[in-house]
Amino acid sequence: MSNTKNKIKVGVVTAQIKWFGRAQHDSEAKEFKLLALTLGYEVAAEFSQKLDRPHSNTYLSKGKVLEIKQASEDMKLDKILISSDISPSQSKSLESAFKIPVIDRSGLVLEIFEKHASTNQAKTQVALAKLNYQLPRLTGLWTHLDRERGGSNVSKGMGERQINVDRSLLRKRITTLNDRLAKIATRHEVQTKQQKSKLNICLAGYTNVGKSSIMKEITGVNVKAQDDLFTTLSTTTRQMLSKFKPDILVSDTVGFIRDLPPDLIKAFRTTLASLLSADLIIHVCDFSDPNWEYKLRSAYQIFTDIGADGIPELLVFNKMDKVSTANKFYLQKSYPNAILVTTHAKEDMKALRLKIESLFQKTFIRKKLSIRQDNSSYIQYLYRNAVIDQIKYCPKTIKVSASMSSEGWKKFDKHFACIDC
Numbered sequence: 001m002s003n004t005k006n007k008i009k010v011g012v013v014t015a016q017i018k019w020f021g022r023a024q025h026d027s028e029a030k031e032f033k034l035l036a037l038t039l040g041y042e043v044a045a046e047f048s049q050k051l052d053r054p055h056s057n058t059y060l061s062k063g064k065v066l067e068i069k070q071a072s073e074d075m076k077l078d079k080i081l082i083s084s085d086i087s088p089s090q091s092k093s094l095e096s097a098f099k100i101p102v103i104d105r106s107g108l109v110l111e112i113f114e115k116h117a118s119t120n121q122a123k124t125q126v127a128l129a130k131l132n133y134q135l136p137r138l139t140g141l142w143t144h145l146d147r148e149r150g151g152s153n154v155s156k157g158m159g160e161r162q163i164n165v166d167r168s169l170l171r172k173r174i175t176t177l178n179d180r181l182a183k184i185a186t187r188h189e190v191q192t193k194q195q196k197s198k199l200n201i202c203l204a205g206y207t208n209v210g211k212s213s214i215m216k217e218i219t220g221v222n223v224k225a226q227d228d229l230f231t232t233l234s235t236t237t238r239q240m241l242s243k244f245k246p247d248i249l250v251s252d253t254v255g256f257i258r259d260l261p262p263d264l265i266k267a268f269r270t271t272l273a274s275l276l277s278a279d280l281i282i283h284v285c286d287f288s289d290p291n292w293e294y295k296l297r298s299a300y301q302i303f304t305d306i307g308a309d310g311i312p313e314l315l316v317f318n319k320m321d322k323v324s325t326a327n328k329f330y331l332q333k334s335y336p337n338a339i340l341v342t343t344h345a346k347e348d349m350k351a352l353r354l355k356i357e358s359l360f361q362k363t364f365i366r367k368k369l370s371i372r373q374d375n376s377s378y379i380q381y382l383y384r385n386a387v388i389d390q391i392k393y394c395p396k397t398i399k400v401s402a403s404m405s406s407e408g409w410k411k412f413d414k415h416f417a418c419i420d421c
Contacts, residue, residue, distance in 0.1 A: 007040060009042050009076065009078050009079075010036055010041045010045075010077060011075070011077045011080045015051050017051055023290075027291040031258075032105065039111055045077065047068055049061065054086075057089070057090065058097070059090045059094070060094075069097055077100060079102070080094065080102045081104075084105055088137040106133060113126045134170065138167055199360055201251070201282055201356060202250075202281050203253070204281050204283055204303075205255065206285070206298060207254075209255070209295075210284060210286060211255065213343040214282070215252045218240050219239060221238045244357045245384060246408065248356065250282075265305065265306065279312070279360070280312050280356065281312070281313045281314070282313075286318055286319050287319065287340075288323055314339065317335070318341055320340045320348075364387065366401065366403045369400045370397045370398075370400075371397060372397055373393075373397060377416070378412075379398060381412060382400060388400065389401040389402060
């Protein structure tokens, strides 16, 4: 039996709002189709419509609704996917017309997150986001929720009273999950404080731009990198391959997409917190993507939304092996502080590591110290946390010239009594 026969057949619907522009519409339609394929769906039909504005009752025009209804019956589709977020009432109207489930953009993204959630933290965050998504959509869900509770004497005639009961149960569950995430956030803060003796960088950017591949190359640790969306949901932290001191930790976090559902941003605040605690954000952009500028802006918008826009950033244009010489020249002129790389080019990855080191070293404070020979713990601290520019062993003292972060010097001054010379 072929795999195709086992797949869920779906129809994908995209609407061209007149002020969007054709290029952006095509990019968003392609991205939404990839979301469906990431879930393993078979995209059996694609529909598109140009609208002045969405229709209040069904989002789509009456003619388009009839067209999709007929096609779904003829092709025996299992679901209809809408590339935009639609209201609960619009979803209910379309499901009534099509007689099959209708999933909007946020609903589809939530399904993907649920599929890829592997850690307790990620599963909790997805569960919370799903409940917040379902809360205003309870009208068509109450019988399902009741079966989960084991009820046997419930009928649709209970109406609004039953819906209110279910809303109450969902809100209690939401409170429980929020409390659980608060405890996870507390543990994360403790771990972050423990890592403050090291430098922290975070890979960020639009989904599928090659962040995991870059992490693999600069840390030497094999992390999952494939052409699916949202394979990374939980923050993964590894040490960068470098003799630089202090050690540099690299974190890879969830990729962005346009209009990332607000419930997901809120639920994944602990995962995204790695951005807020970073000393440097490595913002990766796939320049070979025709819509790279739009996706770059989308990522910057999310940085702003979560409060990470004030953190130092290194812009990295990836997949340069697919780019012409003329376009490389354009990037170098337009983004002089960015670095251009191809992940499988060893010299590019070495250049990226050196660039990261140089950015940190520019912020370091250089001091000259005279340390007694019997105070070996001072020297050990410096070797662990500083760049030793020069060291000279004298009869009674050790002359050291070292560069270190202000935080590192504060800890040094707190724990050791040194003599500047």
